[in-house]
Amino acid sequence: MTPILISVGIFIFTLVIGIPVGICLGITGMIGVFILGAPMEVVAQRIFTGLDSFPLMCIPFFIIAGEIMNRAQITDRIIVFADVLVGRFRGAMAQANVVASMFFGGITGSAAADVAGLGSILIPAMKRSGYDAPFSAAVTAASSLQGPIIPPSILAVIYGATMGESIGALFAAGIPIGIMIGLSDMVIVAVIAAKRKFPKKVVRVTIIEFGKIFANAFVALVMPLIIIGGILFGVFTPTEAAAVAVGYAFIVGVFFLKTIKIKDIPSILVNAGITTGVVFLLLATARLYSWILSTNQIPAMISSGILSLTSEPIIIILLINLILLLVGCVMDPGAAIIMLAPVLAPLAISAGLHPVQFGLLMIVNLCLGLITPPVGLCLFISANIANISIEQVARAVMPFFMLNIVVLLLVSYSQEFVLWVPRMLGFL
Amino acid sequence: MFRDIIHKVYQGFEYFSEFLDRIVLFFIALLSVPLVMIVLYAVFMRYVLNSAPTWSEEIARYLMVWMSLMAISAAMRRGQHIGLTFVIEKTGPRLRKFIDLLAYALILLFFVVLLVKGIDMTIFVAPQRSPSVNIPMWIPYLSVPVAGFLMVIQTLTLIFKQFESQKELQNP
Numbered sequence: 001m002t003p004i005l006i007s008v009g010i011f012i013f014t015l016v017i018g019i020p021v022g023i024c025l026g027i028t029g030m031i032g033v034f035i036l037g038a039p040m041e042v043v044a045q046r047i048f049t050g051l052d053s054f055p056l057m058c059i060p061f062f063i064i065a066g067e068i069m070n071r072a073q074i075t076d077r078i079i080v081f082a083d084v085l086v087g088r089f090r091g092a093m094a095q096a097n098v099v100a101s102m103f104f105g106g107i108t109g110s111a112a113a114d115v116a117g118l119g120s121i122l123i124p125a126m127k128r129s130g131y132d133a134p135f136s137a138a139v140t141a142a143s144s145l146q147g148p149i150i151p152p153s154i155l156a157v158i159y160g161a162t163m164g165e166s167i168g169a170l171f172a173a174g175i176p177i178g179i180m181i182g183l184s185d186m187v188i189v190a191v192i193a194a195k196r197k198f199p200k201k202v203v204r205v206t207i208i209e210f211g212k213i214f215a216n217a218f219v220a221l222v223m224p225l226i227i228i229g230g231i232l233f234g235v236f237t238p239t240e241a242a243a244v245a246v247g248y249a250f251i252v253g254v255f256f257l258k259t260i261k262i263k264d265i266p267s268i269l270v271n272a273g274i275t276t277g278v279v280f281l282l283l284a285t286a287r288l289y290s291w292i293l294s295t296n297q298i299p300a301m302i303s304s305g306i307l308s309l310t311s312e313p314i315i316i317i318l319l320i321n322l323i324l325l326l327v328g329c330v331m332d333p334g335a336a337i338i339m340l341a342p343v344l345a346p347l348a349i350s351a352g353l354h355p356v357q358f359g360l361l362m363i364v365n366l367c368l369g370l371i372t373p374p375v376g377l378c379l380f381i382s383a384n385i386a387n388i389s390i391e392q393v394a395r396a397v398m399p400f401f402m403l404n405i406v407v408l409l410l411v412s413y414s415q416e417f418v419l420w421v422p423r424m425l426g427f428l
Numbered sequence: 429m430f431r432d433i434i435h436k437v438y439q440g441f442e443y444f445s446e447f448l449d450r451i452v453l454f455f456i457a458l459l460s461v462p463l464v465m466i467v468l469y470a471v472f473m474r475y476v477l478n479s480a481p482t483w484s485e486e487i488a489r490y491l492m493v494w495m496s497l498m499a500i501s502a503a504m505r506r507g508q509h510i511g512l513t514f515v516i517e518k519t520g521p522r523l524r525k526f527i528d529l530l531a532y533a534l535i536l537l538f539f540v541v542l543l544v545k546g547i548d549m550t551i552f553v554a555p556q557r558s559p560s561v562n563i564p565m566w567i568p569y570l571s572v573p574v575a576g577f578l579m580v581i582q583t584l585t586l587i588f589k590q591f592e593s594q595k596e597l598q599n600p
Contacts (some may be wrong), residue, residue, distance in 0.1 A: 018516040020509030021523045025536045040496040044572045051493045052568070054485050060492060061464065236471060243467035266457040270502075273456035277499025278508050330512060373513045 002297035005364070007032055010098065022278070026285035032292030051280055054239055059279055061242030062152045064272040065223070065249040066108035071268055072253035072260050073222045074219035074390060078103045079121065084210060087203040091193030093126050094139045095186055100141035102182045103217070105150030106224030111370050112149035112210050115140055115381045123385045127200045134396035135192070137386035141378040141393060142186050144402035145367045148333070150159030150178030152245070154279065155366070157238065158334045159359040162341050167238040168231040169356050169427035173418050177360055177411060184403040232425050279334060286338035299343040306347060312348070313351035317412050320344055321365060328369020336366050357411070357418040364408050368405040371397050374413050408424045436590035445505065445585040448578055452502045459495040463488055483561045490568040497571045501578035528590060536583045543576030
């Protein structure tokens with residue numbers, strides 16, 4: 001029992017006094033190494049080996065590609081296209097926000113990039129058109145969860161690299177789930193729009209205009225196809241596909257749209273590098289912490305603890321969901337995957353989940369933590385852009401959260417739903 | 429007198445850490461370009477010339493480790509590493525100062541260990557050579573103590589900044 005108390009206790013203590021999560025994991029890991037009596041060089045060695053991985057290289061590449069696409073003002077084109085698609089419905093801008101996030105999810109792998117990229121344009125625009133600020137921020141935050149679920153997905157890369165599962169299969173499984181999240185957001189928008197009688201606007205677009213708008217957005221829409229298609233046909237490994245995505249974004253931005261000058265490139269790389277630094281500190285120290293957990297055989301203790309409560313698969317899966325939702329409220333999703341995937345996977349698989357299905361279950365659960373207080377990153381960013389308090393967004397985001405839970409249950413209990421795309425594409 | 433010294437030390441650290449930060453930013457951009465190019469080159473060679481290079485993956489991995497470890501300090505300087513702040517935000521100013529200093533002390537301890545043990549580790553692996561390119565292993569491993577050093581400097585700067593703001597608190 002003592003190892004659990006020490007490793008969990010120190011972690012919570014450091015977290016509560018405001019130390020960044022990535023460093024909390026490092027401090028706890030370091031103290032764990034000290035207590036174990038292992039040489040302290042292990043700390044340095046784990047940090048290095050935790051990052052020295054070819055599959056993880058997807059992450060900086062996807063971040064660079066997303067940063068280039070964003071800087072190339074591709075966001076505006078996506079928004080115009082989304083508006084043409086759903087502009088005829090009540091609450092057009094809110095619906096377009098959700099659809100734009102769906103497409104944006106195909107060029108970025110993280111929810112934070114999605115909120116920041118789309119929110120900075122859409123939240124002020126929605127407020128100007130008379131939508132109230134909390135609703136505008138809530139739609140943006142909720143729909144951004146499609147970013148890390150629709151491929152490319154940084155979280156899928158982390159899960160795949162940690163558990164040795166096919167990143168291609170995880171990407172493929174993310175497509176219908178991400179779209180379901182988006183559709184459930186659209187249902188909520190439609191209900192709220194009908195209740196509050198948001199105005200309808202008349203949209204008339206000729207076929208030629210539509211073609212033009214589609215062509216403008218096409219350069220962005222094609223990116224997930226290159227990534228998924230390339231991995232699918234065995235042309236690229238995920239890391240190579242990500243590098244090709246960078247090359248593609250570069251050519252589109254510099255030569256095709258001409259919205260990026262060569263002199264912008266260093267600052268794009270620096271921004272992307274700093275974002276990578278944040279993610280990689282978490283990855284490296286989470287690896288160290290997870291090594292301490294497994295050396296102390298804590299995963300086995302936790303799973304035997306849960307199995308002593310119940311052996312009913314439905315209840316076990318429900319418990320896993322609850323644990324992940326709670327962890328997601330305070331933890332960064334990527335770090336949580338590295339720490340908890342090895343702990344919970346054996347339990348989940350014994351309850352009948354497929355490893356890929358469990359990966360998506362983890363991703364959806366932990367993403368929901370991004371829109372729940374107290375540390376929902378997406379709430380925080382969107383509240384900041386909308387100039388309102390986190391509590392106001394948190395309240396407005398609740399209906400979206402509730403319906404997303406239904407999608408989560410579908411992921412938890414329907415293997416057919418999660419695995420049909422990867423099976424159809426031949427990943428499994 | 430004491431405050432003057434603190435102020436001087438803080439200014440020195442601020443100056444030094446800004447200087448290091450510029451070098452770090454330069455390296456991030458500098459290392460990212462070959463990182464992408466090498467992986468693209470490997471794809472190109474495999475498909476077009478049908479001969480995949482054997483060195484590309486290893487070199488790319490080491491470039492990535494160097495780039496990302498250096499970027500950690502740039503992110504620290506910009507307050508990008510997120511933590512849980514809602515608890516400490518509820519504490520009073522005096523307690524808050526104390527908690528912040530405790531937090532910085534623990535952070536500093538971690539990165540000092542990373543620096544010192546990173547040096548030991550680098551010396552330990554120095555005679556080894558990498559499996560496919562045959563470069564000395566101290567080259568990739570040196571990134572760990574360098575990252576530790578950069579973080580120690582950034583953290584010390586933040587600690588002295590704390591003392592600075594304390595001074596302002598006492599003499600408004």
